[in-house]
Amino acid sequence: MADNTVLLICAEDSSSERIESVCDQSTATITCASTNSLLDAVKLLQEDSFDLIITDLTLPDGKDLTVLKNLQQNAATTPILVLCHAAGRDAGVTAVRNGAFDFFCYEDPDASLLRSVESAIKDGRREAERKTAAERRINARFPVSLAISYQTLEQPILSGQGTSETLNVSSKGILFASNENFVIGQLVQVSLDWPAKLENQIPLKLVAEGRIVRNSGGQTAMTIEKYEFRTRRVKATAKA
Numbered sequence: 001m002a003d004n005t006v007l008l009i010c011a012e013d014s015s016s017e018r019i020e021s022v023c024d025q026s027t028a029t030i031t032c033a034s035t036n037s038l039l040d041a042v043k044l045l046q047e048d049s050f051d052l053i054i055t056d057l058t059l060p061d062g063k064d065l066t067v068l069k070n071l072q073q074n075a076a077t078t079p080i081l082v083l084c085h086a087a088g089r090d091a092g093v094t095a096v097r098n099g100a101f102d103f104f105c106y107e108d109p110d111a112s113l114l115r116s117v118e119s120a121i122k123d124g125r126r127e128a129e130r131k132t133a134a135e136r137r138i139n140a141r142f143p144v145s146l147a148i149s150y151q152t153l154e155q156p157i158l159s160g161q162g163t164s165e166t167l168n169v170s171s172k173g174i175l176f177a178s179n180e181n182f183v184i185g186q187l188v189q190v191s192l193d194w195p196a197k198l199e200n201q202i203p204l205k206l207v208a209e210g211r212i213v214r215n216s217g218g219q220t221a222m223t224i225e226k227y228e229f230r231t232r233r234v235k236a237t238a239k240a
Helices: 014-024 038-047 065-076 087-097 112-139
Strands: 004-009 031-034 052-056 078-083 103-105 146-152 159-169 173-177 187-196 202-216 220-222 227-232
Touching: 004 014, 004 038, 004 112, 014 031, 014 112, 031 038, 038 052, 038 065, 052 065, 052 173, 065 087, 065 103, 078 087, 078 112, 087 103, 103 112, 146 173
Parallel strands: 004 031, 004 052, 052 078, 078 103
Antiparallel strands: 146 159, 146 187, 159 173, 173 220, 187 202, 202 220, 202 227
């Protein structure tokens, strides 16, 4: 199993040693990088990525939300587990309300901290996988023939069916076959069944709006100014 990397930010060395000892008890492999200041932590985040950040809310160069916001700015997708004392529990709750994954009081047992660490790492990996899948779906280029429906949203009103020759959401363009007399600059909406499925199970439909930029020889090119994916129903196959 690949190492799970944790950035540990504690003002006291004894606290760092305790957290590292807890991480060593995990069934997963956890590698910790430690520092005792917010400034050094930001430098580390600019040089490398981590699966989890564990941080004190009171550091020599930052406190409470100042610590949290600086870390979020430099590691927007990394879960953050904040540490505080029981007397400062309210600061931990406030941090969670502002985007921290969870908080842990030093007075709580080590077993609770280990559960929080493992949960945060798993949640972070799931979120990263979800975003990666979403990016692949959005940026995918499909040089295949796909049935497409179109309708102009301004005069002259045209609607019908065509065939998409090239579809690339990331480059903001669609090329499709149609014999309609579209006007250059005309606003049009198109929809088509998306080849990829959400979570490999749920059928999707892409609905996009844009303007015609070219229309000749039975080929129409349009920009994509806005789009959205919608779930679509699949007609049940009739049983014999």
